[in-house]
Amino acid sequence: MAESVLTVRNLHVRFRTGDGILHAVKGIDLDVNAGETVAIVGESGSGKSQTMMSVMGLLASNGWAEGSVKYRGEELVGLSPERLNRYRGSKLTMIFQEPMTSLDPLYRIGDQLALPLVTHGGLTKAQARQRAIELLELVRIPDPQRRIDSYPHEMSGGQRQRVMIAMALANNPDVLIADEPTTALDVTVQARILELLADLQKRLGMSIVFITHDLGIVRRFADRTYVMKRGEVVESGATREIFAAPKHPYTRMLIDAEPTGRKEPVPAGAPVVLEAKDVRVSFVLKSSLFGKPIHVLNAVDGVSLTVRAGETVGVVGESGSGKSTLGRAVLRLQPASGMVRFEDRNLMPLDRAGMRPLRRHLQLVFQDPFGSLSPRMTAGEIVTEGLLVHDPRISRRERDRRAAQAFEEVRLEPAWRNRFPHEFSGGQRQRIAIARAMILHPKLVVLDEPTSALDRSVQKEIVELLRDLQKAHGLAYVFISHDLAVVRALSDEIMVMKSGKVVERGSADAIFERPQEEYTRDLIAAAFLQEREKVAAGASLAS
Structure with missing residues (x-):
């Protein structure tokens, strides 16, 4: 029987919001065995990211976890940050979905890569710098000897994501949690990164938990898959079996989902x-x-x-x-x-x-x-911020009405406009950003x-x-x-x-x-x- 590295039992994650208690994860069970890749898939807001954030003890201040999360038999739920830090960054590492919010804009890339190497790996500054260059080479950053001294804003979104991957791999972790790690990457680099992770997994024997909405990646990469919907696991099993014969209608819908159709031609004489x-x-x-x-x-x-x-x-x-x-x-x-x-x-x-x-x-x-979303403003305030600048005469009630309408247009519940950005999934935050642009009825x-x-x-x-x-x-x-x-x-x-x-x-x-x-x-x-x-x-x- 395979050795379980990470064991999750009856995990619940809740958040206090302006609309009451949000039950984001509802009593799920999950196992990650040594050397295997486990995928967690589902739509935005299904709870897949919050599940792993609770494993790492990284929930927002208004959230809390209940249940059991054990790493090689040791309970993690309820541990103090000091004791959790014995595992985070060394045994358990995480690649985050949005690299720009995880990289400090005031420090060079090399300094940020060196930090976990010095803190957890015991390397000197000189050794850490050399290792950082090697890591940048691993994740295909061009000219790593020069780019190691770059700041995050000097790199593209895909390059920043690769830096995050390098940082997570710095200390050869036992469990690597990858939350949409290839989201910002073009398809050719995505393929190389997946090959790199597979190679490192084989060489180091590490386990990977892959959180993604890209089922093409899951099918190629994962041994087992958990399908989540609204905080619950609706189907789980061997990836090959789930793709060959999905049992739950929701799983079948995810497999079949794909942008289809073609755009109508531009009208003749359009200015x-x-x-x-x-x-x-x-x-x-x-x-x-x-x-x-x-x-x-x-x-x-x-x-x-x-x-x-x-x-x-x-x-x-x-x-x-x-x-x-x-x-x-x-x-x-x-x-x-x-x-x-x-x-x-x-x-x-x-x-x-x-x-x-x-x-x-x-x-x-x-x-x-x-x-691009202020953490101090509600989603409704963010969406209507442009109206304050360009239509300052309209009433607060009218702005709120337009915010509710904009939320409906981007397929979000209008009542959610009273929540803050950190209370939304990555996909939901992107829809808020689209609503903010569209509410002004732009031309371009x-x-x-x-x-x-x-x-x-x-x-x-x-x-x-x-x-x-x-x-x-x-x-x-x-x-x-x-x-x-x-x-x-x-x-x-x-x-x-x-x-x-x-x-x-x-x-x-x-x-x-x-x-x-x-x-x-x-x-x-x-x-x-x-x-x-x-x-x-x-x-x-x-x-």
Whole structure:
């Protein structure tokens, strides 16, 4: 019989909220054996992340756990933080879903990687720095000797996630809890990270608890799977058996969920909302003693695009390709050169005050929702914050009514607007971020990985919602993503970026059916590996 490393029995997790007690996890049992991978899947809000946060003793201050969590026979529930720290960071480590909120913006990446190595591994500072460079190499960070001295804001979202993975692996843990560890990664890097984790697991004999909404990853990676819905385990067993013959209707729904359909064509004669020409963004990474640039990164290198009313331009590429920087540049949130025109206004000469009246028409949905939502404000206050700036005369009651309406549009309960961000799952927080942008009825929205934190079933709803909003209001979208299935379902035109340049562009059908560049073909092949597996799973189910 396999040795149990982690044993969970009758675990309950509750939170005190403004609406009463929220029962997030309802008496679940779970086992993790030595050397195996266990997946916990379910929609946003199902309780999968809170289950593992309680194991680590990392619940928010208004939450508490009851029941039993044993690591190799020792009870963890009720331990003081000092005693828990004997396990956290060494025996039990966790890769968090949102890396920007887990990395200190004031410290260099190398210093943050060195901390667990010095604290738990007993290494000297010099040894820890060398080990940190090795870890960055393991997770495929380019030029690790230089990037070790970077700050978190100088790295892309995917690169920050890889730093978090390196930090979690620093002390060769016994149990690695991975909470959506590949959410921010493009498909090719995702495949490499999964291969890396599998290799490390085999070499070190560690157990992995994989929390995810991506069932393609689960099918390839997990030995056993627990399916959670509304705080309860509705099905569990060997992963192969669950995919071949799911017993619960909810499990079958998760397996079948996928963004489908295609966007309607842009109406003939639709006006141009945004036109950008030869946009360039450069970062000086290293300067001489006298301030002369020595190493310059051309993050966006001469990119042009045009977006019409009702049109979606999808921007795809690997992490660090410059797609998010391009999105911020066209909104004048990032210093850039070139020309950017919104309707009949040239935005480049405008200062901050000149841009302010236009901001309600130019909205951005960020990649990292938790980092963009104030923890001191309720969700309703966050969603209506823009109304205070752009429609200051409307009453508080009217703002609250619009907040409730916005919550309904993004498939959230209106009553939840009185909760705080930490009381929502990652996917729910992303929907709040979308509601905040849409409540102002903008003309152009830059969506930077807006579905990256959402499970597939909710992605499907959000894709349909974005299509409906676009059709009703003639919205123009710049849709930035590494999820090519979602990009294809939403986009009219697609731009493929690599190293700051556009290497291929064309209609969505042309890019996916007749890609011209090898780089594009590699992206599509990596993305649709998962889709082929889902088709195979469906075939097994049908048989």
